[in-house]
Amino acid sequence: MKLLVVEDDIDIADQLAVGMRHLGHLATTARTGAEALQATKSDDFDAVILDRMLPDITGDEVLRQLLVRPSRPPVLMLSALGSVSERIQGLQAGADDYLAKPFDMEELAARLQAITRRSVGRESEGTIAVGALHLEPAGLRACFKGEAVLLNRKQYSLLVQLMRNADRLVTRKMLLEGVWGYGFETTTNIVESNLSRLRTKLLELGCEAIETQRGSGYVLRSLSCS
Amino acid sequence: MFALMMGVAGIAMYYVARDRLVENVDRSLDRERDRLIPKHSQSPASTTSVEQAILRVEAGRTITDKGHAIFGGDGRQTFGAVTLKLPNDGYSDVLFREGKASKPREARALVVPLADGSRLVVVSHSEVVEDLNDVLLPLSLALFVTALMGGLLATQLLGREIAVRLQQITAAADEISRDNLDSRVPVDRLDGIFRVQAQSFNRMLDRIAKLIATQRQFSSSLAHELRTPLTRLLGILREGGRQDLPNHVSNILERAERESASTIRIFDALLRLSEIDAGRHPAALRKISLAAVVDDAIETVEPVLADANCDLKVLAIADVTVIADAELLVQVLVNAMENIALHTPAGTSAEVSVFQDGKEVFIRISDDGPGLPHEQLETVLQPFERGQASAHVKGNGLGLAVAQSIVHFHGGDLRLTNNMPGLMVEIRLPMVPA
Numbered sequence: 001m002k003l004l005v006v007e008d009d010i011d012i013a014d015q016l017a018v019g020m021r022h023l024g025h026l027a028t029t030a031r032t033g034a035e036a037l038q039a040t041k042s043d044d045f046d047a048v049i050l051d052r053m054l055p056d057i058t059g060d061e062v063l064r065q066l067l068v069r070p071s072r073p074p075v076l077m078l079s080a081l082g083s084v085s086e087r088i089q090g091l092q093a094g095a096d097d098y099l100a101k102p103f104d105m106e107e108l109a110a111r112l113q114a115i116t117r118r119s120v121g122r123e124s125e126g127t128i129a130v131g132a133l134h135l136e137p138a139g140l141r142a143c144f145k146g147e148a149v150l151l152n153r154k155q156y157s158l159l160v161q162l163m164r165n166a167d168r169l170v171t172r173k174m175l176l177e178g179v180w181g182y183g184f185e186t187t188t189n190i191v192e193s194n195l196s197r198l199r200t201k202l203l204e205l206g207c208e209a210i211e212t213q214r215g216s217g218y219v220l221r222s223l224s225c226s
Numbered sequence: 227m228f229a230l231m232m233g234v235a236g237i238a239m240y241y242v243a244r245d246r247l248v249e250n251v252d253r254s255l256d257r258e259r260d261r262l263i264p265k266h267s268q269s270p271a272s273t274t275s276v277e278q279a280i281l282r283v284e285a286g287r288t289i290t291d292k293g294h295a296i297f298g299g300d301g302r303q304t305f306g307a308v309t310l311k312l313p314n315d316g317y318s319d320v321l322f323r324e325g326k327a328s329k330p331r332e333a334r335a336l337v338v339p340l341a342d343g344s345r346l347v348v349v350s351h352s353e354v355v356e357d358l359n360d361v362l363l364p365l366s367l368a369l370f371v372t373a374l375m376g377g378l379l380a381t382q383l384l385g386r387e388i389a390v391r392l393q394q395i396t397a398a399a400d401e402i403s404r405d406n407l408d409s410r411v412p413v414d415r416l417d418g419i420f421r422v423q424a425q426s427f428n429r430m431l432d433r434i435a436k437l438i439a440t441q442r443q444f445s446s447s448l449a450h451e452l453r454t455p456l457t458r459l460l461g462i463l464r465e466g467g468r469q470d471l472p473n474h475v476s477n478i479l480e481r482a483e484r485e486s487a488s489t490i491r492i493f494d495a496l497l498r499l500s501e502i503d504a505g506r507h508p509a510a511l512r513k514i515s516l517a518a519v520v521d522d523a524i525e526t527v528e529p530v531l532a533d534a535n536c537d538l539k540v541l542a543i544a545d546v547t548v549i550a551d552a553e554l555l556v557q558v559l560v561n562a563m564e565n566i567a568l569h570t571p572a573g574t575s576a577e578v579s580v581f582q583d584g585k586e587v588f589i590r591i592s593d594d595g596p597g598l599p600h601e602q603l604e605t606v607l608q609p610f611e612r613g614q615a616s617a618h619v620k621g622n623g624l625g626l627a628v629a630q631s632i633v634h635f636h637g638g639d640l641r642l643t644n645n646m647p648g649l650m651v652e653i654r655l656p657m658v659p660a
Contacts, residue, residue, distance in 0.1 A: 009454055015461035022468075080453035083497045102457035102490055105464065154525045180526070181553040185495065187625060188564045193529035 001025040001046040001116060006036040006062065007078070008055050012101075016049060019105040025112075033057035037065055045073040047116050049108070052079035052090060060093045067094045074115040078103065084183035106216050110169040117168065130166045131225030133207055135159065144205040144225075154179060155198040158191075162210065162220040171217035232373030236366025243362060248334060251350050252317050255336040258283075258292050258348045263338065272341045277305055291351050293322065293333075299343035308349055313337055315345070322349050391420040395427065402431065452493065460486050495624040499609060502554075502631040510551050513658060516587060517545040519552050520580055523559035530564065535572035536593075538563070541579035546587045547660040550636050558629040558640070562591045562651045565625065570595030574648075586638075587657050592650035603642045 003020055007013040008031050017027040028043070030036040033054045040048065048066075052059035059077060066072045077095035079086065090098040096115040099108060128135045133144045140156045141148045151159065157179040162170055172191045176184055179194075195218060199210050209224035262279040263271040273296060280294045284307070295306030303309060310322035315337045321330040333351040340346055398411040410431060411424045463483045467476060520543055531538045548555075566576045574595040581588055598606060609627040626640075633640040638655035 009458070011458045012454065012461065015458070015465070018465075019461075080457075083494075083501055085501060100494075101453045102460040102486070152525045153522065180556070183498070183553065184557055184560075185498070185625075185628070186560065186564065188527075188530045188567050189533070190526055190530055190560070190564075193533050194526065196533075197529045 001112065002044070003027045003112070004036065004039055004043075004045045004048045004073070005029045006031075006033070006048060006054065006059070007051045008032065008053075009051075016108075020109070023105070023109050025109075031055075033059070033062040036062050040066060040069075040073065047112050048073050048075045049112070050075050050077050050095070052077055052081055052086075060090070063094050076108070076111055076115060078108070087182055104171075104216075106169070107171050107173060110171045110174065110217065113168045114165050114170070114174065128160060128163050130163045130209075130220065130222050133163070133202075133209065133225040135163070142202065142205065144202070144207045147205050149201050149204050151198070151201060154194050155201060158195055158198050159202075159220075162218060166220045166222045166225075169213055169217050169219055174217065227377075230370075232377075233366065233370035236369040240362040240366050251334045252336070254292075255317065255334060255348050255350050258350070259336060259338055259346070262294075262346065262348070273344050276340060276346050280306070291353075293324065293349040293351065295347040295349070296340070297345045297347065304344065306347070310335070310347065310349065312345065312347065315339060320349065322351070391416060395420070395424055398424075399427065453490065456486055456490055492624070495628060496609075499624060499628050499631055502628065502635055510553075511549055512551075513547050513660075514550055514552050514555075515545060516548050516550075516555075516580060516589075516655070517543050519550070519555045520559060520578065520589065522552070523556045523563065524578060526556070526560050527563040527567070530567050531576065534567040536566055536570060537573075537575040539575065539577045541577055543578070543580045544582045544587065546580075546582055546657045548587065548636070548655050549658050550655070554632045555636070558632050558653065559589065559591070561625045561629045562653075565651075566591075566593045566595065570648075582657065585657055587655050589653040589655070590650055591653075592645045592648060594645065594648040597644060597647055597649045598642065600644065603644070606642065607640070 001020075003025050005013055005016045005020070005027050007016060007029065010031075013029045013031070017029055020027040028039065028045075030039050033056045036048070036050070036054075039045075050059045050062060054062070059079070063075060063077070066075065074096040075094070076097045076099060077090045077093075078099050078101060079090065080101045081090075087098045087100070097111045099111060127137065133142065135142055135156070136148070137156075139148075140151050140153065142151055142156075142159060143149075158175060161175055161178045175191050175195070176186065180186075180190070195210070202208070202210065207225065209220050209222075211219045211221055213219060261283055262276055277296060280296075284290070284294070293306065293308035295308055295310060296304050297312045298304045301312050303312070308322045308324055310320055313320050313335050318335055318337070320333055320335040322333055322335075323330055331351055333349045335350075336348045338346045338348070394415070395411055402409050402411070410428045413421050413424045413428070416424050460483060463479050463486065466479045467483070471479070524538070524540060528538055563576065563578075566574060570593055574593050576591065576593040579590050581590075607626050607630045609624055630640045633653055633655070636655055638653060640651065640653050643650045643652060
């Protein structure tokens with residue numbers, strides 16, 4: 001991926017650039033909003049990592065100016081402003097995702113993947129499918145090779161998140177935000193416990209598609225769904 | 227108070243009026259004396275001449291308010307159409323009778339010594355003076371009563387006027403504290419002291435708004451200022467983690483990384499707490515089914531409780547409608563049930579029930595675990611307080627404080643009680659018609 005990192009703090013900008021390169025991406029840095037707007041005009045990026053507080057214009061303003069262009073790269077807003085209302089403001093301003101500082105490099109990479117790459121799965125008329133695995137939203141059912149299993153709403157939502165991002169890492173944090181909401185805080189292993197129930201249900205169908213990535217999250221393998 | 231003053235004024239009026247009348251009567255007594263005893267005579271007049279003068283005067287009158295009597299030197303009445311006891315010399319108030327049978331009547335009397343030691347008594351019976359007592363006292367009493375009634379009525383009306391205006395201000399103030407601190411009490415409909423009061427109230431709001439703005443600015447800068455170095459720190463620690471280091475060093479780096487991350491989590495929870503407390507949390511308040519929220523929370527936590535070997539029983543769940551932000555309420559219930567998974571030993575049973583009482587709904591989450599000492603039931607709801615027994619358990623000590631704030635935000639209340647054995651979390655929420 002070709003990334004633009006917009007961040008005024010040199011240390012953090014360097015960490016970001018080094019971290020992204022480490023994960024195999026190309027990273028260019030911009031220190032101000034003006035630089036960012038200029039860079040996105042002259043070059044094509046797969047995604048922009050945008051700090052919300054910049055020395056010249058705000059990240060929100062950069063976003064507003066990007067939004068009026070005919071085409072723009074997806075934007076992940078990265079900010080020290082981590083409260084729920086600030087996240088929601090950032091998303092309402094048009095950001096494709098929002099991550100509060102301090103962040104985990106893998107978390108950031110996973111989110112960038114989620115907002116850039118096209119989904120492997122097919123989603124049409126309310127049904128989602130990956131290979132032979134498909135969901136029936138009306139009955140909260142997962143079907144695999146002619147067999148169906150009933151899920152509860154949490155299991156169903158978890159599976160939707162994983163299927164939409166098939167073959168990509170979906171972090172625990174992404175699942176928590178996607179299923180329980182942006183402001184949801186937990187002190188227990190809610191994601192793990194619920195996901196293990198989902199995995200058990202899928203195993204009943206003979207589907208072993210959910211893979212655990214130690215320490216970071218889960219991947220639904222499309223190959224295991226065929 | 228007003229009535230009392232009016233009563234005093236009435237009494238004073240009575241005395242002043244009476245004095246003036248008495249003075250008038252006394253002057254008429256003087257004139258009568260002058261008629262009987264010629265002024266130019268230097269020496270006291272003789273009794274006989276006075277008696278004759280009396281007879282002459284009385285004969286010339288048909289209707290008179292004057293009576294006359296003469297007393298001998300021994301103090302016995304020797305002459306006159308009226309009978310009375312001899313008063314002291316000069317003017318005095320007396321009782322007298324006209325003829326033998328009539329009732330004693332009030333009058334003013336003037337006693338003049340005569341030449342032979344006998345005394346002339348001129349009595350002026352004035353209807354006015356007599357009536358004064360009959361009229362003025364009841365009059366002042368009436369005045370007192372009227373003033374009392376009037377005063378009470380005026381107080382009532384004034385009180386009501388004040389109450390109406392205070393109510394306007396109070397209503398405006400409540401609205402402001404509930405909705406937003408940017409609006410002010412409208413002053414144009416108020417006058418006088420109320421206008422002044424409302425203005426002073428508005429000035430106070432200006433001050434509070436400024437303080438809150440400063441505080442928000444402070445939290446937000448603090449968030450930024452702390453997060454940025456922590457982000458750098460985490461970056462450095464992770465960078466270090468990637469190096470080829472001896473095991474014990476990378477363990478230390480890992481621990482340092484975890485601690486920094488938990489510092490940030492505490493910070494997030496604090497921000498969240500202050501946001502909810504200040505009513506700035508982006509809540510999507512709408513009419514929702516409470517049963518659906520409870521189901522959602524149970525679905526979420528049930529596998530967590532099962533993994534912790536705790537048993538969850540769902541008792542009767544009354545389906546009522548509440549105005550709430552579903553996500554926030556789920557958070558509260560999940561948090562309460564997570565505490566069971568975190569703070570009770572394996573084998574604990576928990577129960578959830580929802581019942582309606584009047585216009586309120588109660589959600590009860592109880593367990594039969596070790597519970598909390600009585601004195602901690604309230605303190606654990608404070609930020610950073612945790613039960614002593616659970617000091618080693620993870621959690622930042624803000625969970626229940628956040629839960630409490632969320633419930634308060636919804637106009638309800640959260641309290642902990644002893645479940646004998648175990649702990650019960652009871653959440654009270656106002657209901658609305660479906």
